[in-house]
Amino acid sequence: MLRHMMRRLVLFQGQHQQPTFRALRGTKMKTPRHSPGLALSIWTLSSKPRDFSQPNSSWSPEMRKVYDHYNALCATDPENESEKSPWMKLPSYNRSIKYATGGIHLSKLIQAEARLFTRNVKEQGATFEYVVFINKEEKSCVCVFQSGRLLEGAPGHVHGGAIATMIDTVTGTLAGFLSGPIMTANLNIDYRSPMPLGSVVLIHCVLDRIERRKTYITCKVTSADESKLYTEATALFVSISVGHLFGSRS
Amino acid sequence: MLRHMMRRLVLFQGQHQQPTFRALRGTKMKTPRHSPGLALSIWTLSSKPRDFSQPNSSWSPEMRKVYDHYNALCATDPENESEKSPWMKLPSYNRSIKYATGGIHLSKLIQAEARLFTRNVKEQGATFEYVVFINKEEKSCVCVFQSGRLLEGAPGHVHGGAIATMIDTVTGTLAGFLSGPIMTANLNIDYRSPMPLGSVVLIHCVLDRIERRKTYITCKVTSADESKLYTEATALFVSISVGHLFGSRS
Numbered sequence: 001m002l003r004h005m006m007r008r009l010v011l012f013q014g015q016h017q018q019p020t021f022r023a024l025r026g027t028k029m030k031t032p033r034h035s036p037g038l039a040l041s042i043w044t045l046s047s048k049p050r051d052f053s054q055p056n057s058s059w060s061p062e063m064r065k066v067y068d069h070y071n072a073l074c075a076t077d078p079e080n081e082s083e084k085s086p087w088m089k090l091p092s093y094n095r096s097i098k099y100a101t102g103g104i105h106l107s108k109l110i111q112a113e114a115r116l117f118t119r120n121v122k123e124q125g126a127t128f129e130y131v132v133f134i135n136k137e138e139k140s141c142v143c144v145f146q147s148g149r150l151l152e153g154a155p156g157h158v159h160g161g162a163i164a165t166m167i168d169t170v171t172g173t174l175a176g177f178l179s180g181p182i183m184t185a186n187l188n189i190d191y192r193s194p195m196p197l198g199s200v201v202l203i204h205c206v207l208d209r210i211e212r213r214k215t216y217i218t219c220k221v222t223s224a225d226e227s228k229l230y231t232e233a234t235a236l237f238v239s240i241s242v243g244h245l246f247g248s249r250s
Numbered sequence: 251m252l253r254h255m256m257r258r259l260v261l262f263q264g265q266h267q268q269p270t271f272r273a274l275r276g277t278k279m280k281t282p283r284h285s286p287g288l289a290l291s292i293w294t295l296s297s298k299p300r301d302f303s304q305p306n307s308s309w310s311p312e313m314r315k316v317y318d319h320y321n322a323l324c325a326t327d328p329e330n331e332s333e334k335s336p337w338m339k340l341p342s343y344n345r346s347i348k349y350a351t352g353g354i355h356l357s358k359l360i361q362a363e364a365r366l367f368t369r370n371v372k373e374q375g376a377t378f379e380y381v382v383f384i385n386k387e388e389k390s391c392v393c394v395f396q397s398g399r400l401l402e403g404a405p406g407h408v409h410g411g412a413i414a415t416m417i418d419t420v421t422g423t424l425a426g427f428l429s430g431p432i433m434t435a436n437l438n439i440d441y442r443s444p445m446p447l448g449s450v451v452l453i454h455c456v457l458d459r460i461e462r463r464k465t466y467i468t469c470k471v472t473s474a475d476e477s478k479l480y481t482e483a484t485a486l487f488v489s490i491s492v493g494h495l496f497g498s499r500s
Contacts (some may be wrong), residue, residue: 026256097405106295110406113399114447119408120400148361155347156360160422160434161415168411169402184393184410188438197364 023144049104053092053132055068058125062200062228063146070142079088086137090173094119118169128151130166132173139178139207143170144224146200158195163221163231170203171217171235179215182237189233200224213239299354303342303382308375312450313396316474320383320392332480336387340423342380344369368419376400380416381425389428393420393453394474401447407447413471413481420453421485428457429465432487439483450474463489 055064073087094116097103121127129146145166153159168184175182195201201221208216214236221231265444305314323337344366347353371377379396395416403409425432445451451471458466464486471481 011376032358095402095405106405111399111402111447114402115400117401117403117412119359120377120402149361150365151367152345152361152364154433155345155356156364159415159418161411161418162367164414164418164437164439165409165411168409168414169266172410183404183444184441186438186440187410187414188436189414190436194433197361209307 038204047234048099049093049107050093051091052119053090053130056124056129058146058148059129060146060198060200062224063129063144065200066144066200067131068143070131086135088134088136089133090134092119092132097130118165121150128162128166130169132170134174134177139174141170141174141177141205142204143173143205144200145203147195147197149197152197154194156197158197158199160189160191163191163195164189167219167221167231167233167235168201171205171219171233172237174205174207175215175217175235175237179210179237179239181240183217183240184235185214185238186236187233189231191231192229195221195230201230202226208234215239280444299343299348299357301341302344302369303340303380306374306379308396308398308446309379310396310450310473313379313394316394316450316452320381320394321365321486323381324332336385338384338386340382340384340427342382344371358488368415373399378412378416380419382420382426384427389424389453390459391401391420391424391427393455394450395453396450397445397447399447404444408446408447408449410439413441413445414439415479416453417469417471417483417485421469421483422487424455425465425467425485425487426456429460429487431490432465433490434485435464435488436486437483438485440479441481442479445471445480451480452476457490 055067059067070087071089073170074085074089076085077083093103095103095107095114096116097107097110118128118130126148127150129148130143132141132143134141143166146161147158151158151162153162165212166185167189170212171187172182173182200223202224203219203221205217205219208218210216215238217237219231219233219235220229220231222231280300305317309317319362320337321339324335324339326335327333339493343353345353345357345364346366347357347360367379368380375396376398377400379398380392380393384391393416397408397412401408401412403412414437417439418437421437422432422434429448450473451470452474453471455467455469458468465488469483469485469487470479471480471483
């Protein structure tokens with residue numbers, strides 16, 4: 001039963017299946033109060049988990065400006081409703097399991113205390129503040145990312161591992177959007193310039209190619225005005241069945 | 251004055267200059283209670299910052315067993331004191347700036363609220379529990395790492411970014427130990443197998459070569475018994491002057 005349900009999940013952090021996402025956005029249901037067994041039996045009627053990619057008071061004016069720019073691109077022109085915008089903003093939860101319908105209940109059953117690495121600190125602005133916007137037509141995405149004080153590496157600068165974490169997250173979000181359940185197989189990251197702590201940066205990702213089970217993404221991290229290059233990367237993801245994580249060889 | 255002091259710091263996270271470390275270990279001084287100005291003027295008499303690489307109650311028996319094994323290797327044979335062990339355990343602080351004598355005071359002056367990414371959560375066992383042991387003769391190191399519940403990526407598994415963070419930290423520790431102040435220039439990481447959340451793993455690093463300002467390190471992440479390979483990586487670090495981080499081109 002559990003394995004059957006898990007097959008409907010998309011696994012990579014920051015990723016979702018579009019139809020499921022739409023279903024979640026289209027319904028506003030209250031959390032049902034049931035025993036875990038009952039919750040399981042009605043798992044398709046799950047409540048909506050908290051979306052962490054909403055503006056909050058820790059955001060700098062620069063962060064808000066970039067967010068507003070891309071958020072506006074997501075809106076469909078009311079005078080031309082037949083032409084939907086290719087841009088869409090993705091939600092962000094504190095567990096990847098919550099991307100699936102029913103995930104909020106599954107999340108309570110499977111290692112309930114676990115939290116997504118990039119959303120594990122409650123204090124707003126202290127670690128990763130970010131929102132991912134996908135362009136469906138261009139098979140690309142842009143993430144606006146503001147680094148917090150708890151991400152330090154060298155004094156006053158963002159840790160290389162925190163930058164790698166965001167690159168893994170955003171390239172994986174795009175790969176998962178395009179290819180379904182995937183896992184990271186390779187990250188190759190060139191650090192071009194140290195990133196000051198507190199910076200607002202853009203993480204630009206684009207599909208390079210898909211070859212059978214392999215999805216290749218390229219990535220650049222720049223300043224918010226795109227004048228400065230901080231990091232370049234390539235990422236390779238391999239499509240998996242969900243059972244792969246739970247011991248199956250398929 | 252500040253820049254002059256900063257030149258004495260080693261910059262990379264998890265890294266230290268051996269003489270400074272020895273000086274810190276050899277003295278047990280109480281924290282001086284002074285105004286910041288006075289503390290600055292006597293900064294070489296700094297107190298000893300908290301070392302996070304000590305065993306704590308969150309460690310699993312497996313973590314403790316591996317730690318005890320490598321810790322025992324660091325001890326010099328009392329019957330043959332002339333032959334010092336090539337192994338040494340490194341301390342780990344919650345800011346890289348604390349690796350230098352006086353760093354605990356500098357840390358209060360420069361972005362006092364900042365914290366090292368890998369030591370930014372107070373709850374023991376929730377994120378990164380790790381200790382680095384260096385073998386001076388072999389120019390290699392081993393890190394024992396226990397992943398906590400807040401490092402999740404795919405359900406029940408460690409986030410690729412958290413693994414990248416540890417690889418950056420440990421390869422950078424070895425590179426900094428061998429080459430002095432450095433910054434990460436490239437990380438190339440192959441993820442071979444998903445790592446279950448809560449795992450205790452070993453991160454083995456060895457110097458590949460040093461070419462002028464470039465230090466190349468190779469890295470493998472295995473299960474604690476070394477039977478399973480989780481990740482392989484190469485890392486390139488470039489030597490810098492400390493002024494590099496603060497706007498100097500030198």
